[in-house]
Amino acid sequence: MISALLDATQGRMDKTIEDLTRSLSVIRTGRASVHLLDGILVDYYGTLTPINQLSTLHVPEPTMIMVQPWDVSQIREIERAMLSSDLGINPTNDGKVIQVPIPSLTNERRQELARQVHRISEEHKTALRSIRRDSNETLKKALKNKEISEDNEFKGLAAVQKVTDEFVLRVEGLSNQKEKEILEF
16 A cells, blocks of 8 residues: 555656656746747637647757748737747747747846746645645555554655655756756856
8 A cells, every 4th residue: 555655656746847847948048949939829710829839949059949830821920929928039030930039148037037946946846745745644544544554654654755855856956957057158
């Protein structure tokens, strides 16, 4: 029972790490990346659609993202969605392709993005602790219902804490790496 609980706990924590990775990938670092545009939704004939489902995205140089819509008639909608995003980008188009120059970050903006990374990592650490709490409650209920012994409960609580500590370290590692990318010039 304890090993199944640990597997379920690890599975939930893995999903939290995946979400953290996705959340951090859309934060600008001063270098162009197609993942910067992941959160942009375009009004495609009344349906909000991710930009990567409407066009081909590629990075021809470190400070430029090229967006080539499959339906050229949607170029204005795609450009409008980019302008309304909070990324601070200014796309231009030539009628067939949208060019998105990635401006260099100011020191103030770098600090703001670093704080955003810290906030996101804290949210994910809180999610990990919530998962730990759920697992601990499951162990305590199992003890109360006499499904496991006190020794097994103690071992289970220690194992859950060990797993939680490992995942918190992973979150800190990912966020520190992202902060380093943002703050280096």
